[in-house]
Amino acid sequence: MLSLLPLLVLLLPFGGFLSCALLRPTPKQSGVIASSTMGLSFLVALLLFLKLQQLPAGEYIATPSYLWLALGTLNLKISLLFDELSSLLVLIVTGIGGLIHLYSIGYMHDDRTSARYFAHLNLFCFFMLALVMSSSLPLMFFGWEGVGLCSYLLIGHWYEDQEKASAGTKAFIMNRIGDLGFLLGMFFLFRHLGTLEFKALTQLFSQSLALLPEGTLTLTLLLLFAGAIGKSAQIPLATWLPDAMSGPTPVSALIHAATMVTAGVFLLARLSPLYMQSPTAMMTIAIVGGVTALWAASIALAQNDIKKVLAYSTVSQLGLMFVASGVGAFNAAIFHLTTHAFFKALLFLAAGSVIHACLGEQDMRKMGGLKKIIPITFITMLIGALTLAGIPLLSGFFSKDEILLAAYTSPLSSTLLVALIILTSILTALYSGRLIAMAFLGKMRLDDRIVSKLHESPKIMTIPLVTLSILSIFGGALAHHSAPINYTLMIVSAVIALVGFWIGVKVLPNFKLPSTLRKTLENAYYLDRSYYKLIVNPYRRLSEVLANFLDQKLFYDFLILLSRLIYTLPLGSKSKRLFASGNLNSYLLIFALSFLTILLTTFFMNFKI
Incomplete structure (x- = not known):
């Protein structure tokens, strides 16, 4: 019975999707x-988590394995894995995802497309749960592609807007x-190791350090990376993620906090035993992450759209x-990842509350003075910003x-x-303080039309x-601090956060x-413009x-030649009209039927009983 509960966690959001759709x-x-x-899924996940804590260290809960597809030596099995790593992500997806669903009831209350919206939201969580509970790379890839599809559907939810x-x-x-790259990496792994099961891969790499040539292993891991x-x-x-702000704000919260972007x-x-065998791959990951962290933090410092920040x-x-x-x-x-899920979901939902109060306005230069008008939103967003900045004793500081x-x-x-992390931390504290000051403090800069309608969000939005x-405040207690505390680094980190946030509030707005x-x-940094160019x-x-040459010239000339050839054949007038009608749809139908005939003929000629 216990082994089937992970399947129930997965199927509950899918049932919600089917019901809404x-x-x-x-x-x-x-x-x-x-x-x-989503609430029921979270409760089942919580029960599973408590059961997992009672098992010996290293043990896990798994559903019975089902053979999905057998191709030669490749046996694709479907099984869900609820272990120490996946359990945390499952609780984040169902717990924070459930709060975002609840918030969405108020946010989308007057939207005629709510049923489609909630269907896609449930489907998004279903695919993310499949991703994090997968026992193999193929099943993970199923969830991986699913969240990609749902992000497309939800970001473009209001598709009438180009x-x-x-x-x-x-x-x-x-x-x-x-x-x-993910697909190619899977191919190389299976070709050289003969398995794509996570537990089998972990066991293989724990037994030997030379399963693959170093170059092959590094290439495979970089492709997966x-x-x-x-x-x-x-x-x-x-560059795709900042543009993803075009969707409804709860979608932004779900993508940024509980699903999709955490998948990488x-x-x-999940593959850490493999990555630890390749110093080159590890250093590449660290450098890409460090450069991206500083790059994005510097850009956030100059943004005026609250969601873009x-x-x-x-x-x-x-x-x-x-x-x-x-x-x-x-x-x-x-x-x-865990603490970020808490405070980033909070920040996005609070931003949605601000936008909701300001009748859709997102430009912080037009806000200000909202502190007393929407106090719950202000206090909660302040907590989120302080946590993001890394203010001492809040969860973001510890992580x-x-x-x-x-x-x-x-x-x-x-x-x-180390320098990249410190510089990123300085910029993070600066733009966090700047956001609070521009949106909530100082003189109100909103139009009178908006000011007259300003109001706090309903309880269904403020409870989440x-x-x-x-x-966000107490999430730091989740950590197991095995390493000795370095008080010098802790003091440096605290000073950076406090001074940076203060400068962000007092200096940067003007x-x-x-x-x-x-x-x-x-x-x-004109990265998008460079890609376009x-x-x-x-x-x-x-x-x-190619379209002009192939479609309008080569293919057209071929059809003209074909029609002339048809007229030279000893066929009746009706047959000639069928094959040389001048109608492109007729030609395409004939081509498709001919291709299907050749395909079926080839199949049956080679078919053996």
Whole structure:
């Protein structure tokens, strides 16, 4: 019975998806259905977690294995794994995901597309649960692609708006680039090791250090890392995540806090026994993470859209998790992933409350003075910003300090990585303080039309905010501090957070960056523009040339030649009209039928009983 409970955790959100998609409930009913299934899933996951704590160390709960597909020596089995690593992610997905569902009832209450929205939200959580509870890489890839699909559907939820639809398409395409690396990495692993099961891979690498030539192992791990780069929005595939802000704000919270972007960090942690065998792969991960963290933090400092600040903040914090993974501190990476889930969900939902109160306004330059008008939103967002900045005694302080300590003490680290973390921490404290000051403090800059309608969000939206605030404050207690405390680093980290946040509040709102620097940061160092200039536009022009040549010239000339040939054959007039009608659809139908005939003929000629 216990072994079937992980399946129940997975199927409850899927049942919510089917109910919202097929039964066509009212907006209120769809919200209740979706939130209830997530709540039940969380309760079952919590029960499983408590049962897991009673088992001996290293033991886990797994569903019975089911043979899905047998191809030669490859036997693809389906089984769900509930162990120490996956249990934490399952609780995050169902717990924080459930709070986001509850918040969405208030946020989407007057949206006529609520049923579709909640269906996709449930489906998103289903695929993420499949990803984190997978016992093998193929099943993980199923969830991996599923969350990519759902991100496309949810980011482009209001698809009537071309900008929002394009943002969803961009996220989908950029993730496919990384996913190609994931697929190739799986192929190399199976070719050389003959298995894709996580427990089997861990056992193999715990027995021997020379299962693969070093170059082959490094290449395989870097290909898998390419998938993590795409999902977790690291350089060079980082630009899709800030554009993903086009979707509803609760979707942003779900993507940034509980699903999808955490998948890359989870992949590295799940395959940590393999990655620890390749110093080259580890150093690559750490450098990519460190550079991305500083890059995104500097950009966040110059953004004026409240959601864009948080988006680049997510990219930066994920970079820190990659640094931790790259220096071998996978526990620190998962610890920061957990605390980040608390305070980033809080920040996005609080930002949604601000936007909701301001009738859709997202530009912080037009806000200010909201502190007394929406006090619950202000207090909860202040807690989130302080936690993000790493203020002492809040959860973000402990998890970020773990990463800094790991980078300082690990033999895989370097002075460069420590410097990148410290600089990122300084910028994080600065933009966190700046956000609070511009949105809530000082003189109100909103239009009179908006001021007259300002109001605090309903309880169904503020209850998740208060809950996440409590988790953000006390989430640091979840850590197991096995390493000795370095008080010097802790003091440095605390001073950076306190002084940086104070400067962000008092100085930055009125501080003018040099024009060139400001434009560079606002345009994210022109990375997107470079992609369009060097890749997208040339590819588009090549496609147009090929389309004009192949479709409009070569294929058309072939059809003309075919029609003339038909008229020379001794056929009746009706047959000639069928094969040379001048109708492109008729030609395509004939081509498809001919191809199918050839395919079936070849199949039956080679078929043996």
